[in-house]
Structure formats: C-alpha cells, structure tokens
C-alpha cells in the first residue's frame with residue numbers, strides 16, 4: 001500500500017498582490033525523510049515555506065498535513081499541529097535570554113516534558129547551555145541559528161521546516177548544524193523539509209530534493225541523483 005505523505009503541497013499558487021511567486025508547486029514529504037528544496041535567490045523557496053505556514057496563504061491548490069487540509073488555517077493553528085519552523089534570518093527574540101527563547105518554543109506543548117526537551121537541546125548544542133543566561137541578540141550568527149533550531153525542537157515537532165540554516169555561517173558551523181539535523185533524523189526519525197541555497201550540503205544530507213526555478217519545480221530526485229545531474233552542477237554547485 002502506498003504511504004500518504006506527511007506533507008503534501010499540491011498545485012500551489014501564491015501571489016504578492018498581483019505578482020505570482022509560486023506557479024503551481026507540487027511537493028511531497030514522507031514521514032522520516034529529509035527533503036530539500038534548492039534554487040537561486042528569488043526563486044520562491046522562502047515563499048513556499050511561508051505558504052506552508054499560512055502567511056501568505058495559497059491562492060490556488062492545497063497544502064495537506066497528516067491528512068488534513070491546512071491551506072486556509074491561520075498560522076497559529078498550523079503551528080499547533082506539530083509543525084515547527086526555523087525561519088530565514090533566524091528571528092530569535094534578541095532581548096530575551098537563550099533560556100527564555102527556548103521556553104517560548106515550548107509554549108505549544110503541555111510542559112510535561114520541558115526538562116527532558118531542554119536537556120536534549122543542550123546535548124545537541126552545548127553552546128546554548130553555556131550561554132543560557134545570555135540575551136539572544138548577543139550570540140554569534142551560528143549560535144543564533146542553533147537557538148532558532150533549538151527553539152523549534154522545544155515544540156516537539158513531527159515536521160521541522162528549516163529555511164536556509166546555513167545562511168551567512170562559517171563552513172565549520174554549517175557542518176555542525178547539518179550533522180545535528182542528520183542525527184535528529186536518523187536517531188529520532190524527525191521529518192525535515194529544508195530550504196537551502198547551499199545546494200551541495202543540502203543534497204548530500206537529504207534523501208530527496210527538488211529544484212525550484214522562477215516559482216516552479218523543474219527537477220526532483222534523490223539527493224545523489226540531483227548532485228550528479230550536469231544541470232544542477234552547472235547552476236548550483238560549480239564554484240560553490
């Protein structure tokens with residue numbers, strides 16, 4: 001029997017005013033997978049991520065999560081359905097401490113597993129434990145990214161949405177963050193949808209990938225298949 005995807009994006013069109021940004025996008029993410037979406041600056045990757053979260057909403061098509069049509073739900077309802085997002089630009093709370101940021105992530109839970117969840121985030125990112133009393137805004141870029149992911153994990157997601165976690169980070173830090181994503185997937189079966197401009201790292205990490213050009217999906221396949229495609233190499237990997 002064919003398994004249903006945990007997340008299905010079906011024929012989605014999204015507009016900014018009269019301007020179309022997504023032109024009929026189809027994507028499926030199955031439970032236990034890491035799926036990546038790669039594409040150039042301005043292709044519409046962040047718009048897709050935001051559309052999944054309901055802001056802006058799709059004007060056509062639908063988004064189905066765990067069998068439920070969530071296309072027209074408000075963002076706060078979507079975020080209560082075991083979906084967590086770590087948005088581009090990180091958007092942690094800069095004036096709150098690391099600990100307070102993590103507490104914010106746990107607000108959608110009943111709190112029963114807070115201590116264990118916190119311990120897990122500190123195990124994944126020991127730097128956050130060391131800096132737990134420091135304000136978010138005083139962290140380095142890499143630490144802020146770790147905090148954004150840690151905050152998302154505190155909500156105990158089944159699906160983790162990551163928008164460009166490698167943006168602006170040193171190669172060593174990128175490697176560390178991608179290792180954590182891989183471990184979460186392997187050890188806990190966490191399902192991950194990862195938007196990245198860093199195509200090389202993303203395709204090596206992901207089970208499957210999609211390529212977006214100008215608001216449309218132009219290619220899909222396993223990470224290894226896409227890495228081997230000359231068109232992908234020429235457009236996204238050469239010199240990168």
Ligand code: ATP
Nearest residue numbers: 016019021039040041042043044045046047048197
């Ligand atoms: P980046 O890596 O730069 O984030 P992206 O692939 O995520 O690129 P989007 O940010 O989704 O691309 O942008 C897709 C298109 O929609 C671009 O042409 C962009 O200029 C346009 N766009 C994005 N946000 C808005 C907005 N708030 N209002 C109008 N147009 C927008």
